Amino acid sequence: xxxxxxxxxxAAVGVLALTACGGGGTNTPAPGGGLKPPKIDKLASLGAGExxxxxxxxxxxxxxxxxxxxxxxxxxxxxxxGCKVNNKIANTSDEMVTLMKSGDYDAVSAxxxxxxxxxxxxxxxxxxxxxxxxxxxxxxxxxxxxxxxVDGVAYGIPHGRGANLLMWRTDVVTPAPTSxxxxxxxxxxxxGKVTAYDSPIYIADAALYLMKHxxxxxxKNPYALDATQFQAxxxxxxxxxxxxxxxxxxxxxxxxxxxxxxxxVGTTWQYIANLVQADKGAVQAILPxxxxxxWSDTWMISSKAKHPNCAxxxxxxxxxxxxxxxVAVWFGEAPSNKLACPKAAELSGDANFCGTYHASxxxxxxxxxxxxxxxxxxxxxxxxxxxxxxxxxxxxWITIKG
Amino acid sequence: xxxxxxxxxxxxxxxxxxxxxxxxAAVLHRRAGxxxxxxxxxxxxxxxxxxxxxxxxxxxxxxxxxxxxTGEVIRQPSLxxxxxIFTEPVYRTVAVRSVGVALAVTVxxxxxxxPMAFSMAKVAAPRFRAWLVIAILTPLWASYLxxxxxxxxxxxxxxxxxxxLGGPGHGPGYGLSAxxxxxxxxxxxxxxxxxxxxxxxxxxxxxEASADLGARAGRTFRSVVLPMIVPSVIAGSIFTFSxxxxxxxTVQIVGGKTQLIGNLVYANIGAANNLPFAAALATIPVVxxxxxxxxxxRTGALDQL
Numbered sequence: 001x002x003x004x005x006x007x008x009x010x011a012a013v014g015v016l017a018l019t020a021c022g023g024g025g026t027n028t029p030a031p032g033g034g035l036k037p038p039k040i041d042k043l044a045s046l047g048a049g050e051x052x053x054x055x056x057x058x059x060x061x062x063x064x065x066x067x068x069x070x071x072x073x074x075x076x077x078x079x080x081x082g083c084k085v086n087n088k089i090a091n092t093s094d095e096m097v098t099l100m101k102s103g104d105y106d107a108v109s110a111x112x113x114x115x116x117x118x119x120x121x122x123x124x125x126x127x128x129x130x131x132x133x134x135x136x137x138x139x140x141x142x143x144x145x146x147x148x149x150v151d152g153v154a155y156g157i158p159h160g161r162g163a164n165l166l167m168w169r170t171d172v173v174t175p176a177p178t179s180x181x182x183x184x185x186x187x188x189x190x191x192g193k194v195t196a197y198d199s200p201i202y203i204a205d206a207a208l209y210l211m212k213h214x215x216x217x218x219x220k221n222p223y224a225l226d227a228t229q230f231q232a233x234x235x236x237x238x239x240x241x242x243x244x245x246x247x248x249x250x251x252x253x254x255x256x257x258x259x260x261x262x263x264x265v266g267t268t269w270q271y272i273a274n275l276v277q278a279d280k281g282a283v284q285a286i287l288p289x290x291x292x293x294x295w296s297d298t299w300m301i302s303s304k305a306k307h308p309n310c311a312x313x314x315x316x317x318x319x320x321x322x323x324x325x326x327v328a329v330w331f332g333e334a335p336s337n338k339l340a341c342p343k344a345a346e347l348s349g350d351a352n353f354c355g356t357y358h359a360s361x362x363x364x365x366x367x368x369x370x371x372x373x374x375x376x377x378x379x380x381x382x383x384x385x386x387x388x389x390x391x392x393x394x395x396x397w398i399t400i401k402g
Numbered sequence: 403x404x405x406x407x408x409x410x411x412x413x414x415x416x417x418x419x420x421x422x423x424x425x426x427a428a429v430l431h432r433r434a435g436x437x438x439x440x441x442x443x444x445x446x447x448x449x450x451x452x453x454x455x456x457x458x459x460x461x462x463x464x465x466x467x468x469x470x471x472t473g474e475v476i477r478q479p480s481l482x483x484x485x486x487i488f489t490e491p492v493y494r495t496v497a498v499r500s501v502g503v504a505l506a507v508t509v510x511x512x513x514x515x516x517p518m519a520f521s522m523a524k525v526a527a528p529r530f531r532a533w534l535v536i537a538i539l540t541p542l543w544a545s546y547l548x549x550x551x552x553x554x555x556x557x558x559x560x561x562x563x564x565x566x567l568g569g570p571g572h573g574p575g576y577g578l579s580a581x582x583x584x585x586x587x588x589x590x591x592x593x594x595x596x597x598x599x600x601x602x603x604x605x606x607x608x609x610e611a612s613a614d615l616g617a618r619a620g621r622t623f624r625s626v627v628l629p630m631i632v633p634s635v636i637a638g639s640i641f642t643f644s645x646x647x648x649x650x651x652t653v654q655i656v657g658g659k660t661q662l663i664g665n666l667v668y669a670n671i672g673a674a675n676n677l678p679f680a681a682a683l684a685t686i687p688v689v690x691x692x693x694x695x696x697x698x699x700r701t702g703a704l705d706q707l
Contacts, residue, residue: 098675121474192575246576246658253554253655260558262576391468394676398669399492401661 037150038122040303046131046312052084053310056099056108058297059251060271060331061159061318062087070347071330073323081317083310091249092199093371094394100124103304106311109159111295112147113201113371117390119155124300126153132316138336139360147372148298156298157315160324162333162357163294163368164197164205167268167276167285169261180209180288182265184236188243195254195266196240198247200390200397201371204293205267206233206240208369212290221380222293223372230388230396237400247401251275258283270332291367295333334359457688464681475678483682493666497686500662503582504646508593508639510586515593515638520627522594523601524609535598538591546588550655553584557656576658584656585646592641600634601627636698643694647687663687 055062062085065072074085088105090096093114100108100123110118118124129135135157142148142158149155168177173190183194184206196202207222210232219229245263248254255272257263259281273285299315301308317323319336325343328335334357335344341354350356358364372379378387388396430437465479487493522534541549556562557573557580564573574580604627612622650664663686670680 094675098671101675241659244659256554256558260560261570262559391676394669395486395490398661398666399490401659402492402495 042126042128050307106305156300161296165285168265198249200393224379226385294368466678511593519597593638600631
């Protein structure tokens with residue numbers, strides 16, 4: 001419980017400082033000069049549907065049965081509410097933030113490294129949880145967390161969580177790896193066939209590895225890196241670059257690379273592992289001993305939503321026991337709705353699905369560092385140093401790729 | 403010239419002095435400059451507003467910065483973006499790499515297009531020429547993405563290219579060479595067509611005269627053909643060079659971990675949401691292209707176009 005609580009507390013401190021609402025112990029200037037989220041009213045009551053809803057989602061979150069007829073939580077919703085769902089798949093959190101800024105979308109499945117940026121950018125509105133009947137069944141461990149709320153105001157509906165995994169080709173990579181070391185080893189026997197996630201947030205994966213293997217750096221939180229720690233992570237990634245075959249952000253390309261053998265080891269999502277295994281690719285994916293980065297996703301509603309009623313109905317649908325179970329099984333993550341477990345067990349054929357994915361297992365998620373937005377105010381609570389913010393991470397990521 | 407004009411104009415002017423259309427017509431008739439100006443104003447407006455205007459906006463916005471947390475654009479001019487581009491070595495590396503790729507693609511296309519265009523224009527029977535041109539143009543009708551993704555499949559580990567070269571792992575795989583290969587394939591028609599057009603205008607009699615004077619094929623090519631088609635080759639090279647310089651999709655699909663300028667621009671728009679920095683980066687290819695065009699102009703090749 002300790003790391004998670006530390007993270008939560010640290011992030012809460014960061015947010016407190018960010019909102020400059022004083023009271024707390026911190027008096028260092030907040031990034032952007034003491035920002036408060038723009039005042040945006042939440043929807044007071046639900047009206048009739050507008051006929052359609054435009055959503056941005058991670059691949060596999062909005063399935064209408066075309067990939068597999070057992071996985072369809074769109075068709076029924078469209079028939080019931082008359083809201084046609086137009087889905088746009090985004091590959092990275094940055095893409096989601098950019099798309100949301102366009103104002104053309106009503107709802108988004110944002111991870112922790114996007115949600116705060118959206119809240120403080122005024123791109124999303126607070127959510128009136130009374131209008132989402134299924135909200136009451138969501139695990140309490142996911143409600144009103146630092147990445148989906150500000151000052152006790154909910155900005156979204158928790159959707160599910162999971163970890164970034166280490167995947168390898170079982171016919172090439174022997175012995176089976178148990179540590180992220182296999183992707184960071186400078187003398188890797190798999191030179192030119194290693195892959196990594198193509199986003200600045202991947203720097204946190206290197207930081208997490210250093211956290212366990214270079215204790216002298218004293219990294220407490222992979223999203224709170226001061227100049228020295230940050231440089232160590234960047235150096236590690238520059239070493240890794242020599243072994244990288246390609247960086248992936250497009251999940252279909254990653255699946256194809258693992259299938260053809262252009263890539264034999266690297267970071268992945270359970271969803272990609274499922275795709276490759278369904279295609280008879282010899283791969284296996286695990287949560288390595290160091291733990292991993294991961295996500296805890298939140299459905300948020302745009303402050304400029306043109307179809308707010310349909311968006312609320314969609315948010316209620318996506319966390320309903322059936323749809324939430326469908327997403328959890330299809331994407332390979334832990335559901336957020338406690339009533340989703342029986343349905344997920346039925347869909348997956350795993351009677352203990354919620355156990356397998358550690359749905360309410362906080363000890364397991366202690367090893368998972370949810371994606372978070374790095375800010376100059378260190379998220380681990382240190383006040384004597386400044387941390388590298390996301391802009392610095394972005395610049396560094398370009399340098400790492402060279 | 404002015405005398406007959408006035409004799410024709412006078413009676414009409416006397417009849418319908420108040421006819422506005424007539425008056426305008428008369429003014430336009432007398433002032434050739436105004437006439438030309440009006441005629442050109444629509445295309446000029448398009449050129450200035452849509453073309454140069456967008457370039458100006460690009461330059462202006464490259465001086466702005468972005469709030470790193472909320473992503474809001476701060477509209478205060480500063481040279482911060484350019485300072486980063488000039489001080490961080492990675493941007494120099496990527497710019498040099500992009501120019502290298504563009505040059506390599508241009509040279510490869512030139513080497514392939516010269517003999518192909520020559521055989522199309524001079525060797526093939528005239529009735530086949532139209533069909534050969536159609537055959538060259540057909541790939542342009544297929545989607546760019548379809549072609550790039552088919553190359554991804556062909557270049558995959560154990561794919562057809564590997565197989566041709568002797569088994570899995572023998573091919574180039576994904577990377578810089580794959581990028582050059584696929585770009586050369588994609589832009590080849592843009593090199594062949596201008597050279598073909600140039601060769602078609604070259605009279606056969608010149609080749610015959612050269613042969614009559616005892617020159618062998620190589621000498622004829624160097625002394626007669628090449629000097630006359632240099633403008634066409636340069637026209638083609640402008641296409642292949644600029645298209646390669648701006649490309650970012652092919653390199654994403656087959657480039658492995660390679661980054662070109664286009665990727666950096668795309669990453670700053672799509673991922674980092676830093677439009678001003680993307681604008682600053684986008685000025686690099688603009689400057690390179692201006693340099694290239696000036697160099698081409700110096701050779702005198704543009705005068706003959």
